[in-house]
Amino acid sequence: MEKVYKSEEEFLKHYNAKDFDQLSMTADILLISVSSEEVNNYRKNSKKMMSILLVKRSDYPFKGKWCLPGGFLNPKTETLESCAKRVLKKETNLSNIYLEQLYTYDAIDRDPRTRVISTSYIALVDKNRLTEMINPNACWFDVILIEEKNNIVDITLTNGDETINLSIQKILREKTTDRYSFKARKNVLAFDHDLVVLAGIERLKNKVNYTDIVFNMMPEYFTLGELQQVYEVILNKKLLDPAFRRIIKDKVVKTNKMKTGEGHRPSVLFKYRNKND
Amino acid sequence: MEKVYKSEEEFLKHYNAKDFDQLSMTADILLISVSSEEVNNYRKNSKKMMSILLVKRSDYPFKGKWCLPGGFLNPKTETLESCAKRVLKKETNLSNIYLEQLYTYDAIDRDPRTRVISTSYIALVDKNRLTEMINPNACWFDVILIEEKNNIVDITLTNGDETINLSIQKILREKTTDRYSFKARKNVLAFDHDLVVLAGIERLKNKVNYTDIVFNMMPEYFTLGELQQVYEVILNKKLLDPAFRRIIKDKVVKTNKMKTGEGHRPSVLFKYRNKND
DNA sequence: CTAATAGTGTCTATTAGACAGTATGTT
């Protein structure tokens, strides 16, 4: 027998959320950056690599496994994005990081404790901004290889000591072209974070072509060569200089600063051109 | 004082989800279709329009307001997608509909009852498949106008009797180009569904160019003219015939069937070319 | 001078846009 309420106020007064099935949510963050690997030859530019932040779990479940930084949402006070920001601040001491919602993961058994649904976020940062890592269990992993064949993507992550091999199958959904369901062939990271890593890298790869998202990973001043390297790392392919400069020229502003002392011709430093200016 | 567990099994045995703050989730569905509006001239082709399904709320909160079909997730048994499927089946009696996760909406006050986070889905359907509408409160609304100026998007929805005017402000996020936050200038639909409608239409508009998603809205056999009309409705602009046919030719297969009796030259019927065949 | 990257000019290939024309049903 349903009760009839006279107004929304009256209805809300009698509403008790605990009468209904509830669940927990987390926000997980894929923090992506591009790091420079020094080269022994004084003439050569440093080689760039994509890197992501992983945390070693110190508690059950998945104790000892690597996972993305994340934390439970406080439903009374937080949005998922503010929860993600809180977690990032805790792990890296950084605020003002670019954040973008990626996907909501909700497989019933993704967390062995109870039903936990996780909304994942991509975070991008210029690695030079990172001064201190608060959490001693957090560590950058270079993404040294992404190869794809037979719809299987293999990603190798390494932090120097440890190497993690992710292997994810892409399942083509009908009538979508480029829309895939992902399925980890084995879950190497905790929870379903293998999938989040791939989805995030793919999202970044995609958006780099039609947004200015990449400048969130750049310092204030950069050379076009450095910028091109970041594009190349994300797109995982070599770009031709003239074509790259044609495409990028409206997005940047030339400054009168130069980068010198590199053992070869100095390069002009550019800044991001903010369209709102 | 934290307890130390010897194994994941032991940890899980002592884990009680109710010790933690929980919340409710819903899945909301933006069901999009393209409908044909008959034209009085026997020679002319019918005009096509994008339409979406709305439901009039019969209960508090937002009683009497239109909203997207949606329902609470059963955390014990359902994924968000299966929840969305259940709701769609209930409202339209359709299964096997294309579903794609859109975005997770989590503003703290988006539901006046309690903290409810909603993951929205886009569903696409060929309107000819819709035979019966189970829910008498559900109704198709034509999307008759999307205009944009000064970063304000106006969408007019109409079902013949009622007209709903949505007005949403796009807030450009720095360094993203084409990435916007949306903010409804007034909430005309229940909850934050104004935003979902716009985000869904934008997503469709976007994906139409680089996926085969549009074929989920087409019947098995269609003419290239009809297909072009659907593209035009989604992209909200006229396309040139030769260019359209160039682009589409690899995605379709010519059949030996014809569409005749239209008061003008008959048209060849095509089918979708499934890449997996 | 040399090694290495910085930066540019220009040709070519590919793709998108535009327009005009022909084709073929129904009434």
Added chain:
DNA sequence: AACATACTGTCTAATAGACACTATTAG
């Protein structure tokens, strides 16, 4: 015959890809 859409040929404009060349520094 007339109308409306179906369908195609071809020119032009814009963009992407490729390559070769010049420029400039530290050592």
